[in-house]
Amino acid sequence: xxxxxxxxxxxxxxxxxNHLESEQHQKSVLVMLEKLQQLLSTVNNSTExxxxxxxxxxxxxxxxxxxxxxxxxxxxxxxxxxxxxxxxINDLRDEFQxxxxxxxxxxxxxQTLFNDINRLxxxxxxxxxxxxxxxxxxxxxxxxxxESDNRIAANGPIQESLxxxxxxxxxxxxxxxxxxxxxxxxxxxxxxxxxxxxxxSERQNSIYSQPFYSPPAGxxxxxxxxxxxxxxxxxxxxxxxxxxxxxxxxxxxxxxxNHKVTFCLLDQSxxxxxxxxxxxxxxxxxxx
Numbered sequence: 340x341x342x343x344x345x346x347x348x349x350x351x352x353x354x355x356x357n358h359l360e361s362e363q364h365q366k367s368v369l370v371m372l373e374k375l376q377q378l379l380s381t382v383n384n385s386t387e388x389x390x391x392x393x394x395x396x397x398x399x400x401x402x403x404x405x406x407x408x409x410x411x412x413x414x415x416x417x418x419x420x421x422x423x424x425x426x427x428i429n430d431l432r433d434e435f436q437x438x439x440x441x442x443x444x445x446x447x448x449x450q451t452l453f454n455d456i457n458r459l460x461x462x463x464x465x466x467x468x469x470x471x472x473x474x475x476x477x478x479x480x481x482x483x484x485x486e487s488d489n490r491i492a493a494n495g496p497i498q499e500s501l502x503x504x505x506x507x508x509x510x511x512x513x514x515x516x517x518x519x520x521x522x523x524x525x526x527x528x529x530x531x532x533x534x535x536x537x538x539x540s541e542r543q544n545s546i547y548s549q550p551f552y553s554p555p556a557g558x559x560x561x562x563x564x565x566x567x568x569x570x571x572x573x574x575x576x577x578x579x580x581x582x583x584x585x586x587x588x589x590x591x592x593x594x595x596x597n598h599k600v601t602f603c604l605l606d607q608s609x610x611x612x613x614x615x616x617x618x619x620x621x622x623x624x625x626x627x
Contacts, residue, residue: 524551526562538567545569550584558596559586581620595622 526548528534537543548562563580565572572578581600586592597620604614 518549519551520554520557522551522553522557524548524560524562528564531566535566538565541567547582552586553598556588556591557586558588558592558598559584596620597622 528546534543534546538545544567545563545565548564550559550561552559561582561584563582565578565580568574568576569578579602581602583596599617599619601615601617606612606614
């Protein structure tokens with residue numbers, strides 16, 4: 340609690356009229372005003388204790404005021420006056436009434452500040468609750484997203500497995516649909532520009548034809564084509580290979596395979612300038 344202390348000084352009767360203009364009186368007033376300023380500076384620290392302190396200070400100030408008046412009156416009596424001057428008493432009462440009015444105004448101002456702080460505090464609590472609710476909602480959304488990501492990650496291998504199975508099914512369907520059993524295979528390469536670009540960028544160096552069989556229950560075969568060349572023939576030739584595959588009838592077939600193989604590159608310009616080449620497998624060759 341803050342206390343306002345007023346310094347009182349005695350003066351001789353002949354100088355009583357000049358007391359209010361004296362240095363001692365002015366110092367007393369300045370000291371009181373400094374105490375009031377210090378009291379107001381505590382607003383930022385605590386408002387409710389400040390109001391209590393202000394009310395107490397007002398009461399204390401009134402008591403000091405009365406004591407000050409009595410002190411002046413007693414000095415009048417000690418100096419030989421039979422009664423104090425009524426004008427003097429009125430002047431003193433008017434002066435301290437001004438201080439009373441100032442203190443009342445300051446107290447009202449502090450009360451207004453206290454009410455504003457309470458209102459802002461209530462609003463702050465409301466905003467804090469709203470922020471907490473949004474924070475919890477955000478955490479819940481993050482948790483849901485994390486669970487979703489975990490489920491997606493867990494389903495990744497399953498999806499890859501399903502895609503592989505689908506690819507195998509498509510390959511089997513194409514194999515059944517386009518597989519021949521007469522020992523001949525006509526292979527038309529579609530999207531040649533796209534596949535050439537893939538070979539040149541080495542994303543896919545070679546492509547395969549659909550499988551085919553020799554009659555009646557014979558060898559399973561396919562062709563393999565390197566569109567951008569292979570090893571020493573890279574970028575200069577387009578190697579075509581004959582590929583023997585593991586088939587359903589291998590157990591009843593003659594091995595090693597030594598049948599004649601014929602390649603025919605068909606001229607599609609209509610001039611019938613076909614390129615034909617035949618060979619028998621060389622079991623000593625590294626390509627066999």
